Amino acid sequence: MEEQKKRILLVEDDPNFGTVLKDYLMMNDYEVTHAKNGMEGFEKFKKDDFDLCILDVMMPYKDGFTLAKEIREKNTDVPIIFLTAKTMKEDVLKGYKVGADDYLNKPFDSEVLLMKIKAIIQRKATETISDSKQFEFKIGDFDLNSKLRFLKFKGGDPVKLSPKENELLRLLALHENDLMPRELALTKIWRDDNYFTSRSMDVYIAKLRKYLKLDEKVEILNIHGEGFRLVVNS
Amino acid sequence: MEEQKKRILLVEDDPNFGTVLKDYLMMNDYEVTHAKNGMEGFEKFKKDDFDLCILDVMMPYKDGFTLAKEIREKNTDVPIIFLTAKTMKEDVLKGYKVGADDYLNKPFDSEVLLMKIKAIIQRKATETISDSKQFEFKIGDFDLNSKLRFLKFKGGDPVKLSPKENELLRLLALHENDLMPRELALTKIWRDDNYFTSRSMDVYIAKLRKYLKLDEKVEILNIHGEGFRLVVNS
């Protein structure tokens, strides 16, 4: 039974290198879409579902980081590998901030790249078991539509949620009645776990609590030092 | 926001390099156990729970790969980072085979190492969502949920437990009707066994007894000089 080939988006402006790499990946049973710059890369990304993105950092018009940021806005989960010239520490660090899964210094060994690709795709595969896209939730008397970013109470008017409010409430809902670790929200939503992001999160928890007050059966409890718990009392 | 410090097992035979690295990691808020060879590394690994292992590949007696294999037999999940000299492709590939999460070529940039450590530990944190076994206990008429840290008596309201209360009660429950040695709790929970931690533990025993008074069939007995025993009389 031939498994579905994994799809890779390769964004690389050097035509020679790009082509060689694409061929090499295809020889190894990946389906590869090659974009020649950041702009084109983003267009192709929007049109298709990819299992992995490989982005060159240095590109004219739109560099790899900017592209990665745009990609992350659309999709918080696709793995991203950066290709950086030499050992540019700056780049590496910046890459991790944007949510890179790995980076490689050019020139690199193609077998190593292959191992990394395999490892990363497999990792995502195991993660994505319970992560099936869920965007609509019933929370007590509320309906949350986190695709359209609104929260509706019984018959009332839907309230618009800001992106952060929305993502946070969605994460809580995904773990309804269970612990939603602080760290999880911070890394998934804020992509950084420090004093300030943590404070920011608390502010958003307060906002959500305000919204949710309409239904007194619904509350967000804190588990000191661990995280929060969205409970619906019946 | 002092979350529990993450624990790293560092196995590195070069004493200078090892010590420097250890200090650097400790300065960055990790708890580091330094083993000077593979043998010692494995002993220490068995004795404790670590969030991450950093293994030098080249070591006398037992090299990093062999050690990694042994570690994997005990634990399929701990992230492992290899330190390999130069760009030894062989090593890198072999490392991935053994289930490495990453590798670094010596010499490496310490900031990069730090980013990798952060990224890897965070990744693991998000993966470890549904481990709901071994966290729920029935103690007489009580239900202990030690993941959500609450203790519920029959129909009553759940009482929140502090981290220490929770861990201690959980340890007692794991040994229900049996001796739970003082030393065990002190090393597992307080990570140190001295006069003060011992006094602190007694304070927590008192707190637990207070909670458990609701059910007169449940009590915590002291075994002088040995430890405590959680008994449920039927």
Next chain:
DNA sequence: CATTTTTGTTAATGTAAGGTTAAATGATAA
């Protein structure tokens, strides 16, 4: 039985985490 050691209990203290509100900054659209 007197003394030392271990355990029991309560209260005080210091620190960290979380809550709340408002102001400052950033980002976006009119």
Next chain:
DNA sequence: TTATCATTTAACCTTACATTAACAAAAATG
């Protein structure tokens, strides 16, 4: 640009926790 909204930072406050102290009681020791 202004005006508007989203997000972060700041300030201040409250609560939660762990430790330590102080003293009482029990158990062991010789």
